[in-house]
Amino acid sequence: MSSIITSDAIKALIAEQKLIIKPLLEEDQITSVGIDFRLGGNFLVSVQGREPLINASLNQEFGRSTSKHFFQETRRQLGETFILHPNQTVLATSLEYVKLPENYLLALCMRSSYSRLGLTMSTIAQPGYCGCLSIELTNYNNNPINLSIGSRVFQGLFYETDKESRYFEKPRKYVCNVRPEASAVINDQDLNILSNLWKSNNHI
Secondary structure (H helix, E strand, C coil), rough: CEECCCHHHHHHHHCCCEEEEECCCCHEEECCEEEEEEEEEEEEECCCCCCCCCCCCCCCCCCCCCCCHHHHEECCCCCEEECCCCEEEEEEEEEEEECCCCCEEEEEECHHHHHCCCCCCCCEEECCCEEEEEEEEEEECCCEEEEEEECEEEEEEEEEEECCCCCCCCCCCCCCCCCCCCCHHCCCHHHHHHHHHHHHHCCC
């Protein structure tokens, strides 16, 4: 994988419509080595469920509750605020809709001003991805943090890959999302193999 591309290359990709980012509200969102992205207004908020745990396994000895039982949907308007409580995780999206070229990977991280508040997130968008960018925000501060919807909370760095990647060549769990989606880890094929192995070893 090559080095991070800089602002001139990013602007050229946008001008050629190889990279689509809408809405890009301010030109200075394009920084010297990436793009600042804004916090969207849709959230899935982690809540205490009635089930004992989130089951990220196909083994049923602890019940069948998946992540969807532990997140509640809520929405805020542009300019409104959202309070993230200590040790709380919320699933959110960028305000911007993005379509990546098939030879560029986008790595996402918090802007340092928000990292210094105790917020953390880290994720990537595969080459060819389209949709709003999904982010998982966790507050590791001891205090609640009030965030403005539409603020430039996280940033993206672009890496050019050595070959094109056909994003839709194989089935994807998350495709063209514009709202946050709960984890679909339960659909991972390796869980079937592991569950069958567990059942065989325990004569179930």
